[in-house]
Amino acid sequence: MAGTVLSIDKEAVKGITQTSILHIGKADEYVVKGLISEYDSLKIDEKQPVILRSDVIPDKEWKGTVTKVSLLPEQTENGMGTEDTAVQYPIEVSIDAKDMEAKPGFKLIMEIETEKRHVQAIPLEAVSQDGVKYYVFVIKEGKAIRKEVKMGATSEEFMELKSGLEKGEEVIINPPDQLQNDMEVSVK
Structure with missing residues (x-):
């Protein structure tokens, strides 16, 4: 095997412990190992970006690229897990880059697209909440009109709009707290 010696366990060399004697790694081939939920294990397959x-x-x-999704969940000390523990499946991802700046042992965040669909969405900054209800302000004939909306999935910047707005309506982004229904506004 060709590679770089990453660590040597001197206790294992002397026969004191029953662990790996040394770790060898290749600096141009990285593999990321992690855990995914049982829900995501149904949506993630090998070869996904x-x-x-x-x-x-x-x-x-x-x-x-996803190279492996385990068929069995991670083993816990008590077996496969208990009612109270979350079931998680091991996953492996190969990194395409050869000039990786991260070192072995770094924690990485994996973003794997599990579902892709086209939806109507509005910026998070336009959506306000009153209890469990969501609403936005739209501009109609120079006035701010409060409209209740049904929202869906959320990303870092947008919320899925399920219903409540008509095509072409303009929403007010970052509405001030003192904005009221039917208040006159000017568009900048």
Whole structure:
């Protein structure tokens, strides 16, 4: 095997412990190992694309590919898990980049697209909440009109709009707290 020696366990060499004697790694072939929920294990397959990020290197991202999704969940000390423990499945991702700045042992964030669909969405900054109800303000004839909306999935920037607005209606982004229904507004 060709690679770089990453660590040597001197206790194992002397026969004191029953662990791996040494770890060998290849600096140009990285594999990320992680865990996914049982729900995601049904949606993630081998060869799916993955975007990898690190909190340590925030301005970089790398592309990868799912290479393995385990058929069995991670084993716990008590067996397969109990009612109270979340079932998680091991996953492996190969990183396409050969010039990876991260080092072995870094924690990476894996973004795997599990579902893709086209929906109507509005910016998060336009949506307000009153109890369990969501609403937005639209502009109609120079006035702010409060409209209740039904929302769906949320991303970092948008919320899925399920109902409540008509095509072409303009929403007010970051409405001020003092904005009231039927109040006159000017568009900038």
